[in-house]
Amino acid sequence: MLKTKKNVIKKDLILLGAGHANIEVIKYLGRIKLQGLRITLVSKNFHTTYSGMVPGYIEGIYSWDEINIDLIKLSYQYNINVVVAEVINISAKEKKIYLKDRAPMKFDFLSINLGIKSNTKNIFGANKNALFLKPISEIKSTILSIVKNKSNNVAIIGGGAAGVEVSLALKERFRKSNINKNIILISKNNDLMKNYPLSVKRSLKNELIKQNINILYSSNVTKVNKSYIEINGSRKLKCSCTILATDAWPPDLVSSSDLKVSKSGFISVLNTLQTKTNPNIFASGDIADIENYKLVKAGVYAVRQSKTLKKNLERLYKNKSLIKYLPQRSYLSIIGLTNGKALGSKYFLSLKSKFFWQLKRYIDKRFIKNYKNFNYHNKNLITNQNSNEPSEHNMQCAGCGSKVPQTVLDKIFINNFKEGSFDANDIKGANQLVHTVDIITSIIDDLYLLGKLAAKHALNDLVASNSQILSAQMILGIPLSLSKIQRRDIYQIKEGANTIFKEFGSTVTGGHSYSIEEGKTTLGFSLIGKKNTVKKYKKNTKEKLKIIMTGKLGTALIMAGLNNKIISGKYYNEVINEMIGSNFLLYKLFKKHKIKDITDISGFGLALHLNNLLLRNKMFKGAKIYLDKIPILEGAKEALIKKVTSSLTYSNKSSINNKLNVLVKNRKYLNILFDPQTAGGFLFIVNRNHKIIKDLSENDITFSEIGNISFNDNKIKIL
16 A cells, blocks of 8 residues: 655754744744754743833732743644753754754754843853853743842843843842942943933933942943952952943854854844845844844844744755845834833933833733733543543553553563563573563653653663663654654764763664654664673572662653643753763663662553562562652642643553552652653662662762562552
8 A cells, every 4th residue: 555755854944043034934834844944943041031121020910930931841732752852063064953961953044032131241260150031941041040139239241231230120129138238330431322312311210329330430340259349450440240241242152153254243144134144044033133134132132133034944954045134224112111111212202100110011921911811721631531542532642652562562462561570580591681662652752862761761761771782773653754864863863872871881883774654753772781790689588678669750641731732841951961970870870789670660650670580589569668768859749730641541451450558648659659751760679778878878879768568468569
């Protein structure tokens, strides 16, 4: 039977940075879905902060969540790939972006919408001793540092709009919190608000004086020390809390790249927003200077540029002529004051009133709502779907959550499951050699990290069998795409996987790859290892044995919650770090102490894997598990409270139910026992005073004593 080709991936568009323009591109291109174009957002953070609401956040009017757009939810909403990483350089010639501590990424089209930083040029010691308002994504920690600082003086360097607004907002925050600090606003010019009308300058100056904010004019800060500021090369102002609100300055990667820059150091672009020498690369917002225009660095321009940017990216992909960006000649500037008032200014007119504050709030909230109005899956289909058939669940889990249920496998591989389903199986006729195969569907879009977690996930089987890896072969299915795309993808996966394998003294030497028509990448490894020496328990021992667990549980819960946009994207880093964190130190300790009874916690969940561990050792009959001692990821706790479950949860539960005796009263976290883990932790059994416990602590390995072994009762009691 012949099959028709579906969406073949032909080109890669990378959105570098999540500024106002790029997030609108996500929404627009995510809706129209250009055939053959794969879009990836690369951002240092999992959120992007809306600059217009920052003064309100500082003052205490808005919460942190209210002023941020959740990039994980946004990307999932519009089926955009997301890579949380820091860019360190751009090569227009090679069509590559270089990322910190990971492999570079290639692109066909690139849209740069990164943030800027405060200008520290000619201010000695500023980078080391000052706090920064830019990039605004770091504003939360900056404000916390200001509030905690014991200095009586808070100096704000920069007499522009940012310096003035932040001065007023901080003063109000201090007042509300009963904090007594002097705020000193320092301007290098002989007035404030250099590019604003005289009426605005007068009004804001009066407001600052009214709020007892000191203003220093014609004061060029030349040095920032831990305890003082040097002004005009001689005068010293005692202060240990200095904030930079100076002119905008491009990030270092702009000057180190091969992109053409303007006289002021920003990326030089045409009025189509294409870079001057590379038509496949666009730049917008504060990081760009548009030829023949001298625009101030303001969010209103970035928002307007998004309309041109999204259309031109579409038109370039379709080989159509591009449209030109024409900046507005003027715009309504609204500067937040205090007491629920704001100053509105346009042309040479300005007015201070409560109306402008209400207008500003309306505009800001309407803007951010555009990127927070997500289409949630029907929660009832998730929370009330207690079927033991994973395929009947509305949302299908990936990673190890996509396993075939044990209720299917134990009817096929009967002897294997009766013996406790070993993590890696002996190779007959080969002395101490073991073999394991592990394949998962892509639980994340970031292929480099997918390579890492899939490698760790497969290696866990060898670690659990206390075996040294000898060989690693990759099994890879990738979506139908052009050869150049496949080359990029396999490179990312291989580089990521090898960062894990190299720690264990091995690398991927080959394997098998194939194309799949649509859907997610499938990735796994066939591994051969050699068993290390282990210690066996004395026959008929009755010493008290503890069940130790490493790591934390809840990876499938978090990924299900994120995919359904039910929990916050702030948990993305938490679950990724859990899944890619190295187990090499733990492996060395297992080998050193010759630990025998180990299993990894993967797709069938903690309860089933514990039961497998009991089946392997005929001395063990049952166990006691203390639910409140099981370490759970914070995102998983929120997911459990919101009734999120993995599609494999109820199948796992039904497979082990007859072995469990649930005695615990508070059952809100009970489903954590059945949550399928991807690249999870381990369970192992040792006596009470085993030396490995001390070594785990000394090596900062997360572990917990979650229960003990029973030699009589054949149930697993949940207490």
